Structure formats: C-alpha cells, structure tokens
Amino acid sequence: xxxxxxxxxxxxxxxxxxxxxxxxxxxxxxxxxxxxxxxxxxxxxxxxxxxxxxxxxxxxxxxxxxxxxxxxxxxxxxxxxxxxxxxxxxxxxxxxxxxxxxxxxxxxxxxxxxxxxxxxxxxxxxxxxxxxxxxxxxxxxxxxxxxxxxxxxxxxxxxxxxxxxxxxxxxxxxxxxxxxxxxxxxxxxxxxxxxxxxxxxxxxxxxxxxxxxxxxxxxxxxxxxxxxxxxxxxx
Amino acid sequence: xxxxxxxxxxxxxxxxxxxxxxxxxxxxxxxxxxxxxxxxxxxxxxxxxxxxxxxxxxxxxxxxxxxxxxxxxxxxxxxxxxxxxxxxxxxxxxxxxxxxxxxxxxxxxxxxxxxxxxxxxxxxxxxxxxxxxxxxxxxxxxxxxxxxxxxxxxxxxxxxxxxxxxxxxxxxxxxxxxxxxxxxxxxxxxxxxxxxxxxxxxxxxxxxxxxxxxxxxxxxxxxxxxxxxxxxxxxxxxxxxxxxxxxxxxxxxxxxxxxxxxxxxxxxxxxxxxxxxxxxxxxxxxxxxxxxx
Numbered sequence: 042x043x044x045x046x047x048x049x050x051x052x053x054x055x056x057x058x059x060x061x062x063x064x065x066x067x068x069x070x071x072x073x074x075x076x077x078x079x080x081x082x083x084x085x086x087x088x089x090x091x092x093x094x095x096x097x098x099x100x101x102x103x104x105x106x107x108x109x110x111x112x113x114x115x116x117x118x119x120x121x122x123x124x125x126x127x128x129x130x131x132x133x134x135x136x137x138x139x140x141x142x143x144x145x146x147x148x149x150x151x152x153x154x155x156x157x158x159x160x161x162x163x164x165x166x167x168x169x170x171x172x173x174x175x176x177x178x179x180x181x182x183x184x185x186x187x188x189x190x191x192x193x194x195x196x197x198x199x200x201x202x203x204x205x206x207x208x209x210x211x212x213x214x215x216x217x218x219x220x221x222x223x224x225x226x227x228x229x230x231x232x233x234x235x236x237x238x239x240x241x242x243x244x245x246x247x248x249x250x251x252x253x254x255x256x257x258x259x260x261x262x263x264x265x266x267x268x269x270x271x272x273x274x275x276x
Numbered sequence: 277x278x279x280x281x282x283x284x285x286x287x288x289x290x291x292x293x294x295x296x297x298x299x300x301x302x303x304x305x306x307x308x309x310x311x312x313x314x315x316x317x318x319x320x321x322x323x324x325x326x327x328x329x330x331x332x333x334x335x336x337x338x339x340x341x342x343x344x345x346x347x348x349x350x351x352x353x354x355x356x357x358x359x360x361x362x363x364x365x366x367x368x369x370x371x372x373x374x375x376x377x378x379x380x381x382x383x384x385x386x387x388x389x390x391x392x393x394x395x396x397x398x399x400x401x402x403x404x405x406x407x408x409x410x411x412x413x414x415x416x417x418x419x420x421x422x423x424x425x426x427x428x429x430x431x432x433x434x435x436x437x438x439x440x441x442x443x444x445x446x447x448x449x450x451x452x453x454x455x456x457x458x459x460x461x462x463x464x465x466x467x468x469x470x471x472x473x474x475x476x477x478x479x480x481x482x483x484x485x486x487x488x489x490x491x492x493x494x495x496x497x498x499x500x501x502x503x504x505x506x507x508x509x510x511x512x513x514x515x516x517x518x519x520x521x522x523x524x525x526x527x528x529x530x531x532x533x534x535x536x537x538x539x540x541x542x543x544x545x546x547x548x549x550x551x552x553x554x555x556x557x558x559x560x561x562x563x564x565x566x567x568x569x
Contacts, residue, residue: 080300098409104472104480107413112468114413115420116461122421151413159417166387167380168300222346222376230349259458267465 079168082220086171090178093150100147105273109264110148113140114155120252121160129244133160134206135252136260137177141185142194143264144274149181172217180206193261196254203253207246211238278322278393279558280551284497285398287504291551292390294508298544299382302515304522305375306531307544312378314548315385321555322392335384339377346373352525372524389551401489408481424464431463432456507547514540 102110113136120132133156141149157173158166184202188194194202215238219231235242268274280288299311320328346369348360353368396415403411432452435441441452479485514520519540523529531537 080297083300094407094410097413098407102409104475105469107409108416108468108472108475109465111413111416111420112464114417115424115464118417118421119424155414155417158414159421162391162418165384166391167384170387221380222342222373233349255454260461263458263462263465266462267469271469273469 079221082217083168083171086175089175090154090171093147093154093178093182096147097151102148103273105271106144106148109267109273110140110144110151110155113144113152113264114159117152117156118160118163121156122163125164129241130248131245132248132252132256133177134180134210134245134249135203135256137181138184138202138206138249138253139257139260139264141181141183142188142257143261143268144185145189146182146185148274149185150178151181153177153179153181168221169214169217172214176210176213180209193257199253199257200250203249204246207244207249208242211235211242211245214238279555280322280393283500284491284493285394285402286493287497287501288393288398289402290501291504291508292386292394294504294512295548296383296386296390298508298511298515298547299379299386301512302520302522303372303375303379303524304515304520305371306541307515307520308375308379308382310541310545310548312382312385314545314552315382315389317549318551318555319385319389319392321552322389331388335381339381342377342380343370343373346370346376354526368524368526368528371528375524398491401487401491404487420464420468424460427463428456428460431459435459504547504550507543507550511540511544511547514543520544 117133117136117140120136124131133153137149137153137156140152144152154174154177157170157177161167161170161173184206188202212235215231215234216226218234218238220226222230295311295315298307299315302308316328316332319331323331347365350369350372351364351366353366353372355367356364357367357370358365396418400411400415435452435456441448441455519536521529522531
C-alpha cells in the first residue's frame, strides 16, 4: 500500500510548510527584535521559499511538467505587464490561484513565486521581491491544497478565494512596507499602513474576483485538456 | 561590451551579493549616500544616460513620496520643527525618512545593475548544477515572454484577416483580446509540450550530461574575486561590529571621524565605486589603445 504511506508523508510535508515557516518568522521577530530587521525579514522570506523549491527540485516533475509551469508563469507575467497602467488591478493572483487549482499546490507555489522574480525583471527587483515571491507562492500553494483534488470550484467559492487572496496579499505586503521603513515591526505603524492601503486592498480583491470569474473556466478547461491529453500532473 | 559583462559570472555575483548586503545592513547616512550615488552612477554606465534619466524621472518623485510618509507616521525625535494636525513633525523623523528611502532606492539600483549584468544564461551557468530544474524553469519563463508577445501578434493578425472581428468599438476590442488570449493559451501549452518532448529526446535530465559554457575563470578574474571578497567582507565586518553605527532617534548621533571610522568609510566607498572605476579604467585604456593603432 504505497498510497497510504505517501499520504502520511505528504501530510507531514504540508504541516512542516504551513507550521514551521510562520514559526520561523516568529522566531526571527523574537531573536532579532530591534536590529537590521529589514535584512532579516528579507532573508526569512527567501528562506521560507526554500522548502518549496527543494520539493520542486527533488520532485519527479519531468520536462513536460516543468514547461507547463513555465508557460503559466509567463502568462501571469504578461498579465501583470499588460495591466501595468492600472494600479493594483492585476491578474497575477488570479492566474496563480488557477495554476494551483489545475496543477496542484507545489506547482501553484512555483508559478506564484516565479512570477514575482520574472515580472520584477521588468518592474524592478528589490528587497520586496522575496516577499512577493513568498506571498504569491503561498497563495498558489493554498489554492492548490484546497482545490486540487476536488471538483472545479463554482463561482461563489472562486469569488471568495479571490477576495481572500486579495486581502491576504495586501496584509502580507504591508508587513514589508512597515519593516522596510521602520527597520523593525511596529504594530501601530503596521495598522496605519493597512489603513492607508485599504483602497489598494479593495482593488486587489475586486480584480482577483473579476479575473477569476472571467479566466477560471476557460483556463481550467484548457489546462485540464492538456493534462488528460498528455497524461501530466495526474493526481 | 561592458567590462563587468565580460567578467566571470561568479565574480559579478559575489560583488552584487556583498554590495546589496552592505547597503541594507546599516542606517549610517554616509554609507547609504555612498551606496546610493555609486549604484546610480554604475547603473548609468550599464544602461546608458538616457535610460537612466527615464528611470530617475520615475524614481526621484517616489523617493520624495517615501521620505514624506515617515514624519507623518513617526513622531519620535527631539527637534520639533512644526505641528501637523497637533502631531509634532521632527527633524529626526524627516531625515530618517530620507535615508531609509535612499537605502531602498540604492538596493533597487543595485538590483537593476545585477539584472543587466547577470543574464539568465549566466545564472544557469552558475546554478544549473546545484538547482537544475529551478534554473531551467526560471530561464524558460523569461524566454517565453517575448515569444508569447510575438505569437499574440501573429494570432491577432490572422484572426483579423479571417474577418472574425474588426477590432473596432470597445466591446469588439475586449472580445477580440479575450479570444486571442484563449487561442494563445491553447497554442502555447501544446507547443510547450513539443518543446519538452524534444528536450527529452535529446537527453534532458539524464545523468552525466555536461552543459555548454563559454566562461573561463582567468587569473585576473580570480584576483578580482579575491579582492572583492576581502574588501566586501571587511566592510560587512566593520558594519556588524558597530564601527559606523548611527542612530536617528531620539537625536541624531554625531558622525565621528576618528581613524577607525575614516578607514571604514574609505573601504566601503572604494568597494561601492569599484565597478565604476573599473569601467572607467577600461574605457580609458580602450581609447589609448585605439589611438595608437
């Protein structure tokens, strides 16, 4: 019975990712309370991506799977580029969520985090890159973890996912804004940042819902067709 | 071709990693100003004056905006300049805002230099063996972007020629965009599988495959790399030991210029301007050689 053993292994892996990483962040806050927090937080964000990257590297993904992940990443980068004139109205989170639903949690993480690296080649790399890598990655991961093995989610669930994704993205990126200006995590300041970014948060959430409603069905149909045709990303 | 482009990728990578770390590790205004200036000058040398102006035109207002937010939120500091909505605006908070945003901008420009020099083939050369799948998926996504743009145009033109849509009027425009995008996705997914199969047919992922590389670590590369590591690490050690520590709150600490501090500033400045100096030296040398021919 390899199935059961694999399941247990996977559950443990999931627990490590979802519990150990936040723990690492808390530990970082506690250990390096006041000094150079901007660097440390950047390193933590980067380190948080490492377990996912290792899993991808050690995983049994073949050339076909890798190439499909690259195509999805390129699509989401192009989406970000195409909508660059409108602030905060971007299809990236939506495409990442779709990738998670269609290709699974780990591939969803890869699409999200790679989008951050690649699109920032055009928008500018900086200390924010690891944060975006982690935040988009984890959004793809969670959507994969929740939806991958289930039936295609309906409109309401998709809209809810988009809403949650937008709020989560905004809240997590505000952590970066706070840390980068303050050098430490000041909760009052964080709240004020969250306050000033509320319109952006709304915009993120609305754009996610719009893009998910428009793109999810055709994209999922197309990806599922490729999956069945070539026998890749089989559950 | 720029001098930094011709260096062995490892040397350039070491330099950028150390310099970005130095820029982020301290709040000392002298170090931040040096890093900011040197990053902009070097970036200008790499991407050309005109492009630099374009990016500065966008980044300078951003710098001012970022600087302005700090005194609005933070009321620490003892030198109160005036009151805004009953909240004190302090000199310390203003200056902290200026230097914190300058630090962010300097890191931004160092990363800009990094991505100009470290193209994806260099990245694969350095990391292809340690993280083969990751560096492959990364460079493939980068390569797909111009490819997809070109394909988009082709499909768009073909659809127009077929008379499927006119591309006039708002509704028609949006519908056409959506249609082309949807064709593009099917097309690129299908053709990407072809790419993958062709890769597999050529032995991708088999053991013992070597990769093509044109980079050779020359003696001068080695010397330069050693110098970079020595000077860069020395700078980081000096910063971590607190030689150039600087506090903005509650009052600005004085910038002491004792022997140790002068040495630290000199080392950091030399390291920050090293690429610029190397580039200038190379240009001068080239001019001299050219006129002799």
